[in-house]
Amino acid sequence: MAKRPTSQNVADMAGVSKWTVIRAFTPGASITEESRAKVMAAAGQLNYRPNLLARSLATNLTHQVAILVDDFENPHKLPVLERLTLELQAEGLVPMLVNINERFGHVHALLNAGQRQVDAVILFGTAFRNETLQDARLEGAAPMFVLARDSQIPGVPAISCDATIAIEELCAHLREQGYRRPGFMAGPQTLSTALGRRRSFKTFWVRHGVEHVPELPAKSYSMTSGAEAVRHYLQETSAGDRIDVLMCENDALALGALDVLRSEFGLRVPQDIAVAGFDNIMFADAPAYDLTTYEQPIEDMVKTTIDMILGRRERQTVQLRGRLVVRGSTKRT
Amino acid sequence: MAKRPTSQNVADMAGVSKWTVIRAFTPGASITEESRAKVMAAAGQLNYRPNLLARSLATNLTHQVAILVDDFENPHKLPVLERLTLELQAEGLVPMLVNINERFGHVHALLNAGQRQVDAVILFGTAFRNETLQDARLEGAAPMFVLARDSQIPGVPAISCDATIAIEELCAHLREQGYRRPGFMAGPQTLSTALGRRRSFKTFWVRHGVEHVPELPAKSYSMTSGAEAVRHYLQETSAGDRIDVLMCENDALALGALDVLRSEFGLRVPQDIAVAGFDNIMFADAPAYDLTTYEQPIEDMVKTTIDMILGRRERQTVQLRGRLVVRGSTKRT
DNA sequence: TTGTACGCGTTATCAT
DNA sequence: ATGATAACGCGTACAA
Numbered sequence: 001m002a003k004r005p006t007s008q009n010v011a012d013m014a015g016v017s018k019w020t021v022i023r024a025f026t027p028g029a030s031i032t033e034e035s036r037a038k039v040m041a042a043a044g045q046l047n048y049r050p051n052l053l054a055r056s057l058a059t060n061l062t063h064q065v066a067i068l069v070d071d072f073e074n075p076h077k078l079p080v081l082e083r084l085t086l087e088l089q090a091e092g093l094v095p096m097l098v099n100i101n102e103r104f105g106h107v108h109a110l111l112n113a114g115q116r117q118v119d120a121v122i123l124f125g126t127a128f129r130n131e132t133l134q135d136a137r138l139e140g141a142a143p144m145f146v147l148a149r150d151s152q153i154p155g156v157p158a159i160s161c162d163a164t165i166a167i168e169e170l171c172a173h174l175r176e177q178g179y180r181r182p183g184f185m186a187g188p189q190t191l192s193t194a195l196g197r198r199r200s201f202k203t204f205w206v207r208h209g210v211e212h213v214p215e216l217p218a219k220s221y222s223m224t225s226g227a228e229a230v231r232h233y234l235q236e237t238s239a240g241d242r243i244d245v246l247m248c249e250n251d252a253l254a255l256g257a258l259d260v261l262r263s264e265f266g267l268r269v270p271q272d273i274a275v276a277g278f279d280n281i282m283f284a285d286a287p288a289y290d291l292t293t294y295e296q297p298i299e300d301m302v303k304t305t306i307d308m309i310l311g312r313r314e315r316q317t318v319q320l321r322g323r324l325v326v327r328g329s330t331k332r333t
Numbered sequence: 334m335a336k337r338p339t340s341q342n343v344a345d346m347a348g349v350s351k352w353t354v355i356r357a358f359t360p361g362a363s364i365t366e367e368s369r370a371k372v373m374a375a376a377g378q379l380n381y382r383p384n385l386l387a388r389s390l391a392t393n394l395t396h397q398v399a400i401l402v403d404d405f406e407n408p409h410k411l412p413v414l415e416r417l418t419l420e421l422q423a424e425g426l427v428p429m430l431v432n433i434n435e436r437f438g439h440v441h442a443l444l445n446a447g448q449r450q451v452d453a454v455i456l457f458g459t460a461f462r463n464e465t466l467q468d469a470r471l472e473g474a475a476p477m478f479v480l481a482r483d484s485q486i487p488g489v490p491a492i493s494c495d496a497t498i499a500i501e502e503l504c505a506h507l508r509e510q511g512y513r514r515p516g517f518m519a520g521p522q523t524l525s526t527a528l529g530r531r532r533s534f535k536t537f538w539v540r541h542g543v544e545h546v547p548e549l550p551a552k553s554y555s556m557t558s559g560a561e562a563v564r565h566y567l568q569e570t571s572a573g574d575r576i577d578v579l580m581c582e583n584d585a586l587a588l589g590a591l592d593v594l595r596s597e598f599g600l601r602v603p604q605d606i607a608v609a610g611f612d613n614i615m616f617a618d619a620p621a622y623d624l625t626t627y628e629q630p631i632e633d634m635v636k637t638t639i640d641m642i643l644g645r646r647e648r649q650t651v652q653l654r655g656r657l658v659v660r661g662s663t664k665r666t
Numbered sequence: 667t668t669g670t671a672c673g674c675g676t677t678a679t680c681a682t
Numbered sequence: 683a684t685g686a687t688a689a690c691g692c693g694t695a696c697a698a
Contacts, residue, residue, distance in 0.1 A: 006675055017686080018676090018685095020685080022675095022677075030683060032684095047470055049444065050448065051448065051674090053449065053676085054690090055675080056676090057387055057674090057675080059678095059690090060690080072412065072415035075615070078408065081414075086437075089432060094431075096397075096429055096430070097429070098418070098428075099419050099422060104419075112427070114382065116385050116427065117385070136380075137380055139380060140380075223619065255616075255621075259620040264620075282556065287596035288588075288596075288621040340692070349668080352668075352692095352693090353667090353668065355692065355693070356667090356668085359693090364668085383691085384690090384692070386691080387692040388693075390674050390675070390690090390691080391691080392692085393674080
């Protein structure tokens with residue numbers, strides 16, 4: 001395998017200096033058509049392409065963006081990643097996918113991203129603590145952005161779905177369908193807070209005269225946790241005291257809950273109990289589930305994030321409006 | 334935001350030359366404990382970390398690996414990506430996620446990866462043509478590896494699940510359960526061939542005296558395509574001529590098919606027709622589906638790939654053994 | 667063990 | 683418009 005040709009090699013072949021070669025590859029540089037043609041011919045023969053590594057070293061711009069993900073369990077990650085990579089690439093940016101876990105924490109990842117000189121970091125996960133991200137060693141690192149949840153970190157903008165509007169719309173629908181005994185399944189306490197869904201849910205029902213909203217705590221945002229949580233609730237609650245609609249903090253929880261309601265307790269959805277989720281993942285649409293849910297404005301969120309990264313938009317927390325998706329799991333009529 | 338400190342800055346503060354600083358950060362370099370301590374103290378104060386960009390330029394090693402994905406529709410991608418990123422990171426490699434689509438094809442991606450000097454490229458998709466990858470401009474690029482499907486590209490090893498063994502095991506189970514009229518749902522012709530599942534399936538049944546195996550062609554490897562394919566088949570086939578078990582090339586197809594069988598045609602699974610898939614995606618395990626399937630040895634495949642990338646193992650096509658997962662969708666008893 | 671010269675391939679700036 | 687010089691931050695090879 002021959003070594004990559006450099007601008008010098010092309011220059012030699014074309015009979016010009018290497019700087020002329022660079023100009024030929026620089027849009028808008030001052031160079032004669034003749035020179036450019038000579039250079040391009042030689043470059044074509046040698047199969048030359050500029051070395052982006054060297055370019056980055058000189059310009060201090062890598063055009064790389066790190067995406068930190070800590071929750072591959074959630075099927076919702078996939079369509080967002082797809083969109084994110086798509087739009088980043090369209091802007092000439094390259095996504096670096098970083099898996100955050102016990103062995104490879106946020107600080108580690110951020111330090112590494114810093115060493116790699118990424119232009120920006122997107123926090124696309126559920127579980128990170130503000131204190132962690134204020135580690136002194138992270139000073140002067142790449143600008144960070146939080147995607148699809150809140151950020152309480154000073155100077156780190158969050159781009160998320162407007163939970164207040166979302167829950168308001170969803171609950172209005174539930175109420176219209178006649179449900180009056182709502183329950184809420186929340187994920188881990190601290191993470192749940194960052195999503196803001198639980199609070200909005202309670203607020204809505206209190207406003208409409210429902211003081212007590214039972215809470216079904218789930219250990220994590222996964223199907224199995226959703227299954228466990230609802231299983232525990234039903235075992236502890238007599239049929240008469242049961243809620244008539246269960247709102248889950250995301251679809252993974254909702255689908256896990258739905259499975260248990262039907263297969264383990266023989267309950268009919270929505271006749272015996274209605275279920276709603278959040279995210280509109282692929283399987284929410286499957287006839288086997290037919291889940292009412294709320295779709296986050298993925299495209300809008302992703303584009304907004306990238307606009308901020310590129311400085312085309314003010315780097316400030318925004319909440320974007322999603323879309324209510326009503327399906328059979330909450331339709332009484 | 335202060336500029337990143339360089340080895341020179343640390344050297345000045347520590348009262349040594351910058352090369353001594355580099356040695357302090359080079360495992361196994363010859364340096365006095367005293368010098369190293371001085372350097373580390375200064376480095377700590379300045380919050381210095383070596384610039385990996387510059388290092389890469391000098392060493393010709395980026396420790397970056399590009400992962401080319403063209404099928405984010407398939408839920409199976411997510412757990413594999415999770416594992417892949419995890420194991421790559423454990424080896425100090427950084428995954429670059431590349432979304433292959435109409436606007437950003439394989440050649441484009443590979444050229445870009447080449448310019449970025451990645452150490453290796455993992456082809457983790459379904460649809461790529463060999464001719465494309467033999468583009469002359471791709472000469473001397475990073476070593477490529479095909480993950481989770483066959484490779485007919487000379488010099489490009491494939492790491493996949495052994496389809497022959499898999500289908501053999503799966504079919505043995507089906508036959509034992511008494512099924513004798515098997516049908517196969519295949520994805521797009523050329524892609525299907527690369528998986529080798531269809532061929533193995535036919536071979537098995539011919540060997541056991543079943544000459545005619547109806548084929549249900551699906552347009553792509555998605556749930557909706559699976560739904561369409563089975564819908565079309567049932568509309569065209571009279572009840573008496575119907576197959577009694579449907580093997581789908583992957584779980585996405587199988588779940589789509591299962592939904593249609595039950596919700597649109599009122600068929601019971603497995604009583605009226607059994608269904609099996611391939612991949613063991615998360616939802617195959619859900620009570621709503623309870624799908625018999627075959628699990629690819631993800632961890633094994635990923636580790637093997639990385640071993641090849643790092644040169645710890647011969648770069649040669651291998652087929653690894655997975656695991657049969659029997660569930661309710663094929664159990665008659 | 668430590669310091670020096672030079673190279674990696676590009677960009678920025680200046681002189682011609 | 684073109685060529686030359688310096689710089690980006692680190693690694694290798696060699697000399698002290």
